Amino acid sequence: MRLITEKGREGRGLSILPPCDVEMVRPEEKDCRKLPLDMPAVSETEISRHYSALARRTHGVNDGFYPLGSCTMKYNPKIDEEAAALPGFAQVHPLQPAETVQGCMEVLYLAEKYLCEITGMSAMTFQPAAGAHGEFTGLLLIKAWHHSRGDEKRTKIIVPDSAHGTNPASAAMAGFTVVNVPSAPDGSVDLDALKAAVGEDTAGLMLTNPNTVGMFDENILEITRIVHETGGLNYYDGANLNAIMGIARPGDMGFDVVHLNLHKTFATPHGGGGPGSGPVGCTEVLAPFLPGARAVQKEDGSYGWTGGEQTIGSVKAFYGNFLVVVKALTYILTLGREGIVEASRNAVLNANYLRVKIKDAYPMAYEGLCMHEFVVSLQQWKDKYGVSALDVAKALLDHGIHPPTMYFPLIVHEALMFEPTETETRETLDEAADVLLDIARLAQTDPGALHACPNTTPIGRPDEVAAARHPVVKG
Amino acid sequence: MGSYVPGTREEQQEMLKAIGLDSFDQLFEKIPKEVRLEKLNLPEGRAELSVAEKMEEIAGKNRVFRHIFRGAGAYNHYIPAIVKSVVTKENFVTAYTPYQAEISQGILQSIFEYQTLICRLTGMDVSNASVYDGATAAAEAAAMCRDRKRTVICVSAAVQPAVLGTIRTYAFGSGAEVVVAPIKDGRTDAAALEGILDGRTACLYVQQPNYYGQLEDCEALAELAHGAGAKFIMGCNPIALGILKTPAECGADIAVGDGQPLGMPLAWGGPYLGFMAARESMMRRLPGRIVGETKDDRGNRAFVLTLQAREQHIRREKASSNICSNQALCALTAAVYLSAMGNEGLKEAAGQCYAKAHYLQAELAKAGLKPKYKRDFFHEFVTESEIHSSILLKWLEEKGILGGLPLSRSDILWCVTEKNTKAEMDELVSAVKEVSRLCD
Incomplete structure (x- = not known):
């Protein structure tokens, strides 16, 4: 398809x-650009059709099943979008x-209160713009806390x-050395390996559970105790919180810092x-180190700011991706205490149903x-039929299903990781299972057909x- | 309660049975009893209408100003209707990062087009797919310039405070040293810089126009940085680039900035867009996603995420950055905005910002708010006056005007965009005159 810059012709444009x-005074010539701008010269109709065509070539959650493991591609409620678009x-x-x-501050205040309840934390910052940004922030809290104790x-x-x-990438950015510990055969933390790894130089452990x-x-x-006993802190990667909301809390498991992905779980x-x-989110002890200011409710019911003198500083301008927080708050208010638990229960139910x-x-x-x-390993298929995880993923595309996460986690060979989420119907899961079973039969009988997909x-x-070898990164 | 779980109770029971269980509790048996939560202390759920009313009530506690003369990192520009229409398309909104290229050509092409337009706007060779905002873009750019010998990041004092703050926080992580270059008459002090830049300096970061709205002599600053063997990073306002000299023409190695002015609402500070563009020689040090063009197995034009050997999911602790999710939908917004405005529209928006800001500065001077700095500016400027800033701004607030940002009891940082009409500015000026009279 042609690029927007390859469409239109000189002289076309919108009247905005x-x-x-x-x-109409102008800056001095010496301050002005000589380079041509070379922006698209297109009509509004052309823009509208161009992006409609691009939207058709984009698979969204609205298009179909999206069991992308670790990404929690649940349905995105429309009322959340409407709330975030309110002029206020x-x-x-x-x-x-x-x-x-005061309304914006109330959003932060309520979101902090509810998410702290869900995670078992004492305080929370909304400044980080994404999960990895949260990891970096959380690790800086750990660093600042150790430093504050002269350690x-x-x-x-x-x-x-x-x-x-x-x-590991966030730990490196935060100035730490990464110690990778191997997992036990069942995928859990190998306690002996952990005990061997911890020591006086341990700042903390990062874990997803x-x-x-x-x-x-x-x-x-036991894991969090081992780390605490050597003086380290425990960091909870919240990417997989959707399994346990309202059922168990990272705070109660011994975690000191938690990041959430509102764009997954919420x-x-x-x-x-x-x-x-x-x-x-973090424990009371770490709260003074949080970046930015936190909204607090005053005695008269109005909202004010509080911020620790020991703050690590800003990790971003202003208050984070605020409108995303508005959406998440709308979601939490909709589900409430029963709905949050129901979401997690059904996320786990759907995963097990598809697995079985x-x-x-x-x-x-x-x-x-x-x-x-859950994770499947297609190493046997690869050896026996020459069919890889990639082949299965590409075959799913022909059935309108977004493939599961491929080749992750790294400890599983030819991995495919399925996360159906709670918002899928039983029929969708049944249909997806039928498609997967058909593909499994093809793998044995006609592997060539799978290599040709999609x-x-x-x-x-x-x-x-070729793309990486000879990069063409602009039109 | 509200719920997005489609299964009925009966269905759920049947599904439990299908996996050989009788109750939900059995699904969670592996979770130790000690950490099982008895009760979640949240309010009861709500049906949609009730939630809608609640959120409207909360939003209603905010004040939306009719007239805005405040910038300082967040700018009130007009957003063409087509931009809003395109970026609310459900597929763009709900898709994940385009890992599966075959069903993500739309997102991938939109990012490729964004990269193209950012390169043209800045004059630079290569752009990434975005980072979180202008402040993180600056911090990531500084990290790109560091090596074993050069570990000092030099930042002009005339940059947005949140940008300096973010660079400092990132430096706390990496162990880099941050040195702040002083200002003179509202601009980076070039003479003082000569004594600061040396063989340990990794980069010099300067904002154009700077925090006080003043135009820096970026070519001279770039020469100073390069003279010391350091890289020159230029933080740019993307609307200003409609008329002002590009970072490429100034000699920048990396151009960064906040893309919010390109079609994103004020939104109390986010989501915004961090853009980053660099010279080709620095391409492989760029953080985050980059989309490249290639061909598919049938010979068709295709777009893919490329140069992934830089990224966290491949390189783990050796990655150029930890960034995974960026601001893709905001990058799309910027690309649609630039397409809708075109050459003439963008020049016009920039030109009107400049002209109107100069009109307002002159009119405010007549009303007793004197320009603090003498050099030329783009669409922001600082005034000083004997009237206490907070008294003046409170008075304006009562008239429905969000005045400039108070920098001190005497100084105010004003911003004017193409959205501000002459009538609005005249109303502001007469309100200022009223305060002056009252204070006399």
Whole structure:
């Protein structure tokens, strides 16, 4: 398809601004650009059709099943979008006086109160714009806390080898050395390996629970105790919180810092890769180090600001991706105490239902009940039939199903990670299972057919090697 | 309560049975009893109408000003209707990061077009797919310039305070040192810089127009940085680039900025858009997603996420950044905005910002608010006066005007955009005159 810059012709354009109603003075020539702007010269019709065509070539949650593991692609409620678009939220300036933004402050106050209840934390910042940004922020809290105690020797962060790639990357950005610990055969934390890794230089541990293989780590209290006993802190990667909302809380498991992905667990849309929101919650002890200011309710019911003198400083301008927080708050208010629990229960139910339906055909990486997601390993298929996880993913595209997460976690060979979420109907799961079983049969009888997939998508398999070798990154 | 779970109680029981269980509790048996939560202390859920009323009630506690003369990092520009229409398309809103290229060509192409337009706007060679905002873009750019020998980040004191703050926080992480270059007459003090930049300096970060609205002599500052062997990072206002000299023409190695003025509402500070563009030689140090063009197995034009060897999911602790989710929908917004405005529209918006700000500065001077700095400016400027800033601004608030940002008891930072009409500015000026009279 042609680019927007390859459409239109010189002289075309929209009529947006009225003529200037004051004298049109201009900057001096020396300050002006000589480079041509070279923006598109298109009509409004062309823009409208161009982006409608691009939208048709984009698979959204509204298009179909999206069991992308670890990403929690649940339905994004429309009322949340409407709330965020209210002029009272969308048209206020971030530097307005506090008495004119009491509603915005109430949003932060309520979101903090409810999310602290769900996570078992004492305080929360909404400044981080995404999960990885939250990780970075949380790790800086850990660093600042150790430093505040005069303990600057704690330079290492322990990360299981099953962790999301952002965990070690965030630890490195926060100036820590990463200690990777191998997982036990069942995907859980290997306690002996953990005990061997911790020491006086341990700043903390980063963990996802349920972990990235979709299992709840039964030794969680032991794990967090081991780290605490050596003087380290425990960091909870909230990417998988959707499994346990209202059922168990990271705070009660011994975690000191938690980041959430509002764009996963709290139903705000992903926008094709953002904006998300990665609020960070922490214990009372760490609260003075949080970035930015927190909204607090005063005795007269109005809202004011509080901020610690020991703050690590801002991780972003203003108050984070505020409109995303508005959406998440709308979602929490809708679900309420029963709905939050119901969401997690059904996320786990749906995952297990799909797992059981396909488990005879697809080799499970780990046996038994899963939480909100499960991982299959197609290494046997690869060896026997020459069919890879990638082939299965591409075959699903022809059935209007977004593939599961591929080749993650790294500890599982030929991994496919399924996370159906709670907002899918039983029929959708049944249909997806039928498609998957058909693909499993094809893998044995006609692997060539799978190598040729996808056949019905706007493009076939792209040449990624050529793209990286000879980068063309603009038109 | 509200719910988005489709299954009926009966269905849920049947599904439990299908997996060999009788109750939900059995699903969670692995969770130790000690950490099982008895009761979640949240309000009861609400049906949609009730939630809608509640959120309207909360939004109603905010004040939406009819007239806005405040910027300082968040700008009140007109957003064309087509922009709002495109960026609320459900597929764009609800899709994930485009990992599966075959069913994500729309998002991928939109990012590729965004990268193209950012390169044209800044004159730079290569753009990434966005980062969180202008402040994080500046901090990430500074990280791109660091190496073993050069660990000092030099930042002009005339940058948005939140940008400096964010650079400092990121430096607390990486262990870099931040040195602030002083200002003179509202601009970066070039003479003082000569004594600051040395063989340890990784980069110099300057904002154009700067926090006080003043135009910096970026070419001279770039030469100073390069003379010391450091990189020059220029923080740009994207609307100003409609007329002002581009970072490429100024000699910048990296151009960054906040893309909010390109079609994003004020939204109490976010979501906004961090744009980053660099010279080709720095392409592989850029953080985050980059979309590249290639061909599919049938020879069709195709777009994919590329140069992923820089990224966290491949490189883990050795990645150029930890960024995963960025601000894709905001990048789309900026691209649609630039397409809707076109060359003429963008020049007109920038030109009107400039002309109207100069009109207002002159009129306010007549009303007793004197310009604090002498050099030329774009659409923001500082005034000083004997009237206490807070008294003046309170008075304006009562007239429905959000005045400039108070910097001190005497100084106010004003902003004018193409949205502000002459009538509005005249109303502001007469309100200022009223206060002057009352204070006399």
